[in-house]
Amino acid sequence: MFNQSCALNKQQGFGMTEIIVSMLVLGVAVIGFAALQIRALDTTGEAMFRTQAMALAQDLGERIILNPDGATPYKNWTTGSTVNCETGNCTPADMAKYDITGVIKLAQDTLPNGQITVLKCISQNNYCVYVSWNKTKPNADAAADSCSQADDRYVPGADCVKLETSLL
Secondary structure, three states, X not given: OOOHHHHHHOOOOOOHHHHHHHHHHHHHHHHHHHHHHHXXXXXXXXXXXXXXXXXXXHHHHHHHHHOHHHXXXXXXXXXXXXXXXXXXXXXXXXXXXXXXXXXXXXXXXXXXXXXXXXXXXXXXXXXXXXXXXXXXXXXXXXXXXXXXXXXXXXXXXXXXXXXXXXXX
């Protein structure tokens, strides 16, 4: 015969406790995934800025190598060529000034607060191309917002790249 008390004790479906626990686990997983996505986007953006900065430094380094007679403006980081070297004739010094003006504008256009400069390398007799972005300054001194320290080590967390060029 049918036992009515046994049928009443059998659970059918889910209880409220199980539903709350499963929603909590699902919520933690979704929050973790969202945090992972945000971190991945930050890392991708940082890699893009670093790649762009290195391309700018290499571009200027190659321009310096191609214009050895125009070394003085590069060494002194002199800007302001009045000649359009794409359409007119330029002296090596004018070409160097034109190059400098162009890469400064390119750094400003492609990097957030992008800056570029050429400085004497600290530990070598060569010159270094510094490209920085965000709050980092393209210089080498003891300041916290510098690219590298006075002993030529990178400042931890600095947003910059440095490329050594030997032709100046």
